Every structure is written in structure tokens, then in C-alpha cells.
Amino acid sequence: MSDAVIPAQLAHAWSAEPAITVPLALAAVLYARGTKALWKRAGTAHGVRVREVAAFAAGWLVLALALLSPLHEMSETLFSAHMVQHELLMAVAAPLIVLGRPLVPFLWSIPAAWRRGVARAFSSGWPAGAWRVASRPSVAWLAYAVAIWGWHAPRLYDAALASAPLHALQHATFLGTALLFWWALLHSARRRYGASVLYLFTTAVHSTALGALLALSSRPLYPAYASTAAWGLSPLEDQQLAGLIMWVPACLAYLVAALALMLAWLREADRRVPRPVVVPVSLAAAFLVLALAGCDREADEISRRELVDGNAARGREIIPAYGCNACHSIPGVRGTDARVGPPLKGIGSRSFIAGVLPNQPDNMIRWIRDPQAVDSLTAMPNLGVSARDARDIAGYLYTLR
Ligand code: HEC
Known part of the structure; x- marks a missing residue:
């Protein structure tokens, strides 16, 4: 763990950790290369759409911000900052990246001769089988819930703060299970509207419960966050703030996604049902148009x-x-x-x-x-x-x- 950062040093606390910058840069290059190759072959905006590229770019930026900005340094001292960082990874960057369908451009970024081999390997045999199981919404839901609850066990959390590799593993499991979760709900062939809404809703419920547990606890649960005084917060206040962040804004992300899916569901009904019955549905649609970005x-x-x-x-x-x-x-x-x-x-x-x-x-x-x-x-x-x-x-x- 690096030395505790204090407010005055914050502006200089950008990180350039190669273990993060290199994969980030690689992802951007592969995505850009692949999109270029795909568009050259299939026509601009075909295969991967402009709005998907925009979603990926936005998700990538949020990811970079969460991992490299002073927020990262702050999160060594403040539990609440760490919570913001984790929620940016899981509830903002992950769904945006998933909406960007990165696998397609990644596949197209490698030489054509390899692409076919890689595609084959992943569309048959055991990798395909493993992926099919892992991307079942129920399995992805469970993996995500276990990651969230497991890492918040005080012993594990403190251990992660004390060890850089464990901390990296924590972030990797948060991001990995979040990508899986959002992928399963938004893109999986097994996705069903009703079930997806339920999975999002139950995720909002259990993270609300964890957030409330942290916010309402009468004592600090994570000894590693004992030196918060420089930030004008007692450890308990810091923990309450962290709990609230998990409770309210993070849960909002799940609820907005659930509403967007519900709306898409209604729109589908809208197409099948004769007009007059559908007026309230259309009103709801107008109201929630914003939430719909990315549900095509x-x-x-x-x-x-x-x-x-x-x-x-x-x-x-x-x-x-x-x-x-x-x-x-x-x-x-x-x-x-x-x-x-x-x-x-x-x-x-x-x-x-x-x-x-x-x-x-x-x-x-x-x-x-x-x-x-x-x-x-x-x-x-x-x-x-x-x-x-x-x-x-x-x-x-x-x-x-
Ligand atoms: C001369 C053999 C041949 C003929 C005729 C042919 N295909 Fe194919 N098709 C293939 C091969 C080989 C692939 C695998 C392509 C690859 O992976 O690059 C394929 C792939 C496909 C796929 C994608 C399958 C997947 O698993 O993703 C579809 C869909 C498809 N073909 C539909 C058709 C249709 C419809 C016709 C008739 C209009 C047709 N094919 C005629 C050889 C053929």
C-alpha cells in the first residue's frame, strides 16, 4: 500500500501503473483496429454500430478514470472513495463496455488467418460449453453477487488492501463478474425480458441490503480505514458514506437498466396490440426514452x-x-x-x-x-x-x- 494521500497532494496523484495502462491501451488499440477492419469489409457502421463504438469509448474512459485518476489513491485512505471506484467499475464502465460489443472488433483486430481459428475454438468444444454455462443469466447473477458480498467480508477486504496482488484480484473479479453479469442480461441468447428484469431488481435489492448494512452499522468494520481524519471524516462517517453510495446511486444503475428492459418489453407488446390499448404504454415510453439508450x-x-x-x-x-x-x-x-x-x-x-x-x-x-x-x-x-x-x-x- 502506498503512503496515505492527503487532500493537498490530490492533483498529483494520477497513476501510471503499467499493469493497468498497458491492458487499457491494448483494449483501445484492438477495438479501434478491429472496427476499422470490420467497417472496411462490411461497410461503415455495419457489424458494430456507431452507438456501440460510442458506448465502448465511454466505458473505457470511465474505466481509465476509475483506475488511474486520484480517486485510486484516495481509495487507499477512504472507504467511500474506494466504493465510488468500485461502483464506477461495476455499474457504469461494465455495462457501457458490454453495450460496445467488444468481442466482435477484438476478433477482427487479429489477422484474418487466426481469426477463423479463434472463432472456431470459441464456437465449439469445451470453451463454447464453458461460456454457455457461465453466460447463463442465473449463473452470471450468482457470480456477481458472490463477488460483491464475498469481497466485502471485512477480513478479505482488509487483506486486499494490504496486498497489491490481492487488490488487483479484487478489482479483476469485480470487473470480470460485472462484465459477465451485464453481458448475460443484455446480449445472451438465453436472455428473457422478465428474467432479466428480475435479475436486475434482485441485484438492486441485495446491494441495497449490503449498502444499508454498511451505512447503518454502529462501528467501523474495516480496520484498514482508520486514518481518515485528514479528509474531515471519522472512520464511521466514511463507512456510512460508502454504504450510502452503494445503497443509492449504485442501485439506481440497476433500476434504470431494469426500467429500460421493461420498456423494451412494453414496446414489443406495443407492436402486437392494437393502438388505443397502447396509449399508456407510449406515455411510459416517452417518459423513459433516455433510459433506453443502448437497448437496440x-x-x-x-x-x-x-x-x-x-x-x-x-x-x-x-x-x-x-x-x-x-x-x-x-x-x-x-x-x-x-x-x-x-x-x-x-x-x-x-x-x-x-x-x-x-x-x-x-x-x-x-x-x-x-x-x-x-x-x-x-x-x-x-x-x-x-x-x-x-x-x-x-x-x-x-x-x-
Ligand atoms: C459450398 C458450401 C456452402 C454452401 C453452398 C452454403 N454454405 Fe453456408 N457456410 C459454409 C461454410 C464453410 C461456413 C462456415 C463459414 C465460416 O466459418 O467462415 C458457412 C456458414 C454459414 C452460416 C453461419 C453458421 C454459423 O454457425 O455461424 C450460415 C447462417 C450459413 N452458412 C447459411 C447458408 C445458407 C442460408 C446457404 C444457402 C443460401 C448456405 N449457407 C450455403 C459453406 C456453405
Whole structure:
């Protein structure tokens, strides 16, 4: 632990710890390189959207601020500062980074020849299985809760403050489980609106409970934070402040996210229900428009459903005309058990198309029409599929869950 920082030294307390600056810089470079490569291939703003790039950039900035600014030094002396730092990591930076879909640009930032190998490794075999389990919302929820509660056990917390490696491990588990948690709720194929709202709500409840426990405790729980006097706070006041920070602003982040998902859910209902019934829903929508930034995943789900409702049956009929079943085994389409391309069973609930494009309707249609433009090294040829046919085929593929 470095010497305690006092208010007068604060302005000089920026950190340049290589263990943090190097991975941060690497992440920014890979994301930028990958986005450039992807946009060059698939068209600007395709594959990863402008707002996703903006979300990643914002999340990256918050992360850098939390880990390198004087806040980091302050958090060695003040529990409340440490709490701000942790909440910035978990409740602000993590969801923004997740909204930026970093895996896609990261994948595209490596040489094309490796990309396919990496994508393969992670879309089949044990890594895919492990990821499927870990990214289940229930598992991610539990991991996140265990990280939050476990590290706040006074013994563990004090141990982390006394040892740099343990402190790094603490931050890594906070950030890692938070990324997993937000990913599972916002992007996972297993995500369901109702369940996600419930997971967010219960997370708000249990962190409220922990915050209240800290704020209302009658004695300081963390002996390491004994020298807070320079900041005009007693250790107990510092702890109360930390508890309040976890209690109110941090929980707000979960509730805003839950509201945004709920709103998206209502919007989906809005599309199905005749207009007049929907007026209150639209009012709620207007009220919460801000909270919605970044929930376009739901829009994808809607248009997926539209695709499926419209033309799936026709799509299934025309697949053999293009010979898709010569290379793929496709449930419901007769053909040999072809193994040139991956089996398309379950393609509707996979996260990526061919391991490189997020599985969204516009990407799926682009892939079917012109896979070579997306990835010049792919073994799937351009088959001259018309726009309408591609739409219908995509519609059928999305019924394969
Ligand atoms: C000549 C063989 C061949 C034909 C014909 C073919 N594909 Fe493919 N397809 C592949 C290969 C190989 C891949 C794996 C691409 C990769 O990973 O780069 C693939 C990948 C895909 C994927 C992504 C699968 C995944 O697991 O992410 C989809 C979807 C797909 N093809 C749909 C179609 C459709 C629809 C047709 C017909 C219009 C078709 N393919 C025709 C060989 C073919």
C-alpha cells in the first residue's frame, strides 16, 4: 500500500501503473483496429454500430478514470472513495463496455488467418460449453453477487488492501463478474425480458441490503480505514458514506437498466396490440426514452420475430434451390447430412454468425447474400441469393433455436 494521500497532494496523484495502462491501451488499440477492419469489409457502421463504438469509448474512459485518476489513491485512505471506484467499475464502465460489443472488433483486430481459428475454438468444444454455462443469466447473477458480498467480508477486504496482488484480484473479479453479469442480461441468447428484469431488481435489492448494512452499522468494520481524519471524516462517517453510495446511486444503475428492459418489453407488446390499448404504454415510453439508450438488441429481437412470422415457410422451401443443404445440415430441410459448413441447428440462438458477425437480422441477410464480402477467407461461396429470398431464408433460420 502506498503512503496515505492527503487532500493537498490530490492533483498529483494520477497513476501510471503499467499493469493497468498497458491492458487499457491494448483494449483501445484492438477495438479501434478491429472496427476499422470490420467497417472496411462490411461497410461503415455495419457489424458494430456507431452507438456501440460510442458506448465502448465511454466505458473505457470511465474505466481509465476509475483506475488511474486520484480517486485510486484516495481509495487507499477512504472507504467511500474506494466504493465510488468500485461502483464506477461495476455499474457504469461494465455495462457501457458490454453495450460496445467488444468481442466482435477484438476478433477482427487479429489477422484474418487466426481469426477463423479463434472463432472456431470459441464456437465449439469445451470453451463454447464453458461460456454457455457461465453466460447463463442465473449463473452470471450468482457470480456477481458472490463477488460483491464475498469481497466485502471485512477480513478479505482488509487483506486486499494490504496486498497489491490481492487488490488487483479484487478489482479483476469485480470487473470480470460485472462484465459477465451485464453481458448475460443484455446480449445472451438465453436472455428473457422478465428474467432479466428480475435479475436486475434482485441485484438492486441485495446491494441495497449490503449498502444499508454498511451505512447503518454502529462501528467501523474495516480496520484498514482508520486514518481518515485528514479528509474531515471519522472512520464511521466514511463507512456510512460508502454504504450510502452503494445503497443509492449504485442501485439506481440497476433500476434504470431494469426500467429500460421493461420498456423494451412494453414496446414489443406495443407492436402486437392494437393502438388505443397502447396509449399508456407510449406515455411510459416517452417518459423513459433516455433510459433506453443502448437497448437496440430488443429491436433486433422484434425484427427477428417479424422475419420469422412473415416468410419462414417460404424460406424453408427455397433453401434447396440454392444448395445450402449441400454444405449444411439444416433441420427441417431434406438433404444429405452435409458437413462442409457448420450444422445450422440452433443458429437462431447463437450469438455470432460464422464466429465473426453479431447474429442480427441485417447481418444474417448480408451473410447469406455475400459471405465473401464479410470474410474473404470464408469457405462459403456467394450464391447470388436475391434480397427477398435472403430475408425469407433468414426468417426460417431464426426459427431454428
Ligand atoms: C459450398 C458450401 C456452402 C454452401 C453452398 C452454403 N454454405 Fe453456408 N457456410 C459454409 C461454410 C464453410 C461456413 C462456415 C463459414 C465460416 O466459418 O467462415 C458457412 C456458414 C454459414 C452460416 C453461419 C453458421 C454459423 O454457425 O455461424 C450460415 C447462417 C450459413 N452458412 C447459411 C447458408 C445458407 C442460408 C446457404 C444457402 C443460401 C448456405 N449457407 C450455403 C459453406 C456453405
